[in-house]
Amino acid sequence: xxxxxxxxxxxxxxxxxxxxxxxxxxxxxxxxxxxxxxxxxxxxxxxxxxxxxxxxxxxxxxxxxxxxxxxxxxxxxxxxxxxxxxxxxxxxxxxxxxxxxxxxxxxxxxxxxxxxxxxxxxxxxxxxxxxxxxxxxxxxxxxxxxxxxxxxxxxxxxxxxxxxxxxxxxxxxxxxxxxxxxxxxxxxxxxxxxxxxxxxxxxxxxxxxxxxxxxxxxxxxxxxxxxxxxxxxxxxxxxxxxxxxxxxxxxxx
Ligand SMILES: Nc1ncnc2c1ncn2[C@@H]1O[C@H](COP(=O)(O)OP(=O)(O)OP(=O)(O)O)[C@@H](O)[C@H]1O
Ligand SMILES: [Mg+2]
Numbered sequence: 062x063x064x065x066x067x068x069x070x071x072x073x074x075x076x077x078x079x080x081x082x083x084x085x086x087x088x089x090x091x092x093x094x095x096x097x098x099x100x101x102x103x104x105x106x107x108x109x110x111x112x113x114x115x116x117x118x119x120x121x122x123x124x125x126x127x128x129x130x131x132x133x134x135x136x137x138x139x140x141x142x143x144x145x146x147x148x149x150x151x152x153x154x155x156x157x158x159x160x161x162x163x164x165x166x167x168x169x170x171x172x173x174x175x176x177x178x179x180x181x182x183x184x185x186x187x188x189x190x191x192x193x194x195x196x197x198x199x200x201x202x203x204x205x206x207x208x209x210x211x212x213x214x215x216x217x218x219x220x221x222x223x224x225x226x227x228x229x230x231x232x233x234x235x236x237x238x239x240x241x242x243x244x245x246x247x248x249x250x251x252x253x254x255x256x257x258x259x260x261x262x263x264x265x266x267x268x269x270x271x272x273x274x275x276x277x278x279x280x281x282x283x284x285x286x287x288x289x290x291x292x293x294x295x296x297x298x299x300x301x302x303x304x305x306x307x308x309x310x311x312x313x314x
Contacts, residue, residue, distance in 0.1 A: 067129075068228065068260070069127075069130075071127040071128075071129065072090075073090040073116065073125070073126035073127075087123075090126070094117075096260055099274045102265070102278050102280060103271055117130070118153060119136070119143045131227075144176070150227055152220075152222050152259075153229075153230050154234045158214055160213055160220075162206060163204075165204055166192060166197060167188055170220045173220060173223055174224060187223055192219050195219045209242075214234065214246055215246070218246070218249060222259070228259065231263040234265075235267060236266070243270065248273070251273045
């Protein structure tokens, strides 16, 4: 049965038109991420890892194919519905935290709740809870410039989880952090996965970061293996009408 959280990319083609040239980033790409998985997506620069995250979060649409989340197609939702769906279901965490400098940690975390029916008091409560989850309650009144890089990333994580989304999409979330701070952030993501059941897809170039995941996908070998299994399927199809000799093998046993 389809779980409410499963992410399915089905026969995805993603291409860009550059003058007379078509740049094909993904062609007939298929991937299923199960609800509750913590997936690390690795691979060479320019191979289309961020593109996949953007497709999963409805920040970008495929040229062809379908993006299904919990059985619902999101690639063809009208913009207004998509924005609402994203606000309820997806938390994004990027390499650069993109916190607004004019707002405190608390203000930054409250911001995504503006899209929800919560009133001011409820928004404050939810943001405080999210800050508590990332151990940043004591810095709630601080502005981003008054925080360390790791603290800023914690606030960005609080902002991503404040609306209690089922899915967290992280693009190199520890790319700007030192090893120790990176490990703290990764442990926090692992905890959100194991304790709160968040499905996490994390793009990373860091092998140590990938160790926190329950599944590591190397995009390069994954695409190769998909192509190989396609050609195997073609072989199988060719063998559907067996030679007379092949039939006799079964008959003689
Ligand atoms: N708007 C665009 N127009 C044309 N090509 C694009 C556009 N956006 C992305 N691309 C191309 O798509 C490909 C995949 O980009 P993407 O950002 O997904 O790669 P990536 O695997 O995340 O790389 P990195 O590890 O460097 O972040 C790249 O070759 C890039 O040049
Ligand atoms: Mg990228």
